[in-house]
Amino acid sequence: MPHQNRAGLQVFLDRLNRRSHLTPVEQQAVLDLPAYPAEMEANIDHVALGEMTEFASLVVTGVLGRFGQNARGDRQITALHVPGDMANLQSVVEPRATSALQALSRTKILKIPHQALRSAAARHPALAEALWRDCMVDAAILSQWVVNIGRRDAASRIAHLLCETATRQGAREIQALSFEFPLTQTQIADATGMTSVHVNRTLKALRSAVTLAGRSAHVLDWALLVRLADFDPAYLQRDIEPGGRLRIAPAD
Numbered sequence: 108m109p110h111q112n113r114a115g116l117q118v119f120l121d122r123l124n125r126r127s128h129l130t131p132v133e134q135q136a137v138l139d140l141p142a143y144p145a146e147m148e149a150n151i152d153h154v155a156l157g158e159m160t161e162f163a164s165l166v167v168t169g170v171l172g173r174f175g176q177n178a179r180g181d182r183q184i185t186a187l188h189v190p191g192d193m194a195n196l197q198s199v200v201e202p203r204a205t206s207a208l209q210a211l212s213r214t215k216i217l218k219i220p221h222q223a224l225r226s227a228a229a230r231h232p233a234l235a236e237a238l239w240r241d242c243m244v245d246a247a248i249l250s251q252w253v254v255n256i257g258r259r260d261a262a263s264r265i266a267h268l269l270c271e272t273a274t275r276q277g278a279r280e281i282q283a284l285s286f287e288f289p290l291t292q293t294q295i296a297d298a299t300g301m302t303s304v305h306v307n308r309t310l311k312a313l314r315s316a317v318t319l320a321g322r323s324a325h326v327l328d329w330a331l332l333v334r335l336a337d338f339d340p341a342y343l344q345r346d347i348e349p350g351g352r353l354r355i356a357p358a359d
Contacts, residue, residue, distance in 0.1 A: 112142040115167040115217045118191040126244070126344050127237035128354040136227045136234060142217035147210035149289075154195060154208040161202065162218035164194045169214030170289055172298075174207040184298040186249060187211070187290075189275050196242055199224050212289035212322065232356035240353070247342040256300040259337065261309045264299040266336035269317055269324055274340045288324035 120137045123129060129137075142165070147153055154160055156176055164171065171194045173186035185206060188194035194208055199221050228235035248271070255267050273286045290298070292306045299306070310319060316332040318325050326332055340346075 109144075112144060112217055113138060115165055116140060116142055118167070119165050119193060122191045123237045123241060124352075126240050126347055126352060127233070128349075128352045129233060129237060130358055133231045133234050133237075136231050140219050140227060141223050142219055144215060144217055146213070146215045149210055149212050149214075152207060152209045153214075153216070154204045156204060156207045158204045159202050160195065160198045160204055161221055163196050163198055163221065163224060164188075164208065165217040165219055166190050166192045166194055167215040167217055170211045170287075171214055171216070172209050172211045172294065174209060176207065182207075182297060183300070184294065185252065186245070187272060187298065189272065189287075192275075193219070193241065196238060196245070199228075199238075211294055233354055233358070236354070236356050244342075244344055247344075251342055252298075261299075261301060261305055262312055263336055264301070265295060265306065265309055265313065266316065266332050267338055268295070268298060269326070270333055270336045270338040270340075271343070273324070273326065274343055274345060277345075283325075283327055284329060285323050285325045287322060288319060289322040 116138050120134055123137065124134070143162075144167075153164065153171060156174075166188050168190055171188040171192075172184045173188065173194070174182045175185050176182050188208075194216075195204070198204065202221065224238070228238060251267075251271070255264050259267060269288065272288060273284065276286050278284050278286045292310070293303050295301075296303045296306045301309070313332075313335070316326065316328045316335060318327070332338075
């Protein structure tokens with residue numbers, strides 16, 4: 108397997124290991140998964156609504172957006188998938204796409220065949236458990252997005268989106284930090300249920316805490332951004348101590 112493909116699988120394995128206890132054999136099963144690279148330019152659909160898929164998509168670089176769509180074709184971003192995410196892991200058990208995926212920036216993915224994931228999970232029940240737990244975290248993120256749109260004001264919505272994205276990319280909770288955030292103001296609007304004009308005004312109001320430039324977000328005051336966002340990262344389950352990582356299946 109090419110080195111860059113293995114590096115992408117290692118990032119996904121690191122994600123699984125943050126929440127689940129996997130033996131060396133089970134970890135190797137993840138690294139041995141076949142992976143086929145693909146690249147997409149920004150604003151290109153990767154999976155269409157209703158499409159039958161045979162691969163799960165592991166994000167290596169860039170950002171994939173998950174979309175819902177109404178009968179008029181109006182879209183709402185319902186999730187962001189950053190490097191290390193298996194964007195449509197649920198497609199392993201439901202191959203017909205119930206939501207669309209689109210590259211929000213130039214994005215590189217690894218396509219992992221469903222059959223390979225099913226076989227690995229069948230051989231290693233603890234790996235199936237870890238993948239199940241990963242889908243559970245995606246569901247927790249979706250729940251937070253519903254709260255974000257339904258119960259937070261404009262500044263809090265954008266602040267929460269930024270705090271979540273920073274945390275998911277491994278940013279440490281320090282006073283000032285920078286992280287990759289390639290979304291346009293239109294895409295931020297689609298992710299927060301706002302208009303582009305409202306997003307522009309709100310970003311100006313947030314300048315004491317954060318600024319956006321190019322493909323990056325620059326946090327000037329993390330504590331202020333967290334307070335504005337009403338952000339509690341517990342739902343992301345990134346900081347579980349090794350002794351707290353669950354395992355139901357017996358060791359191989």
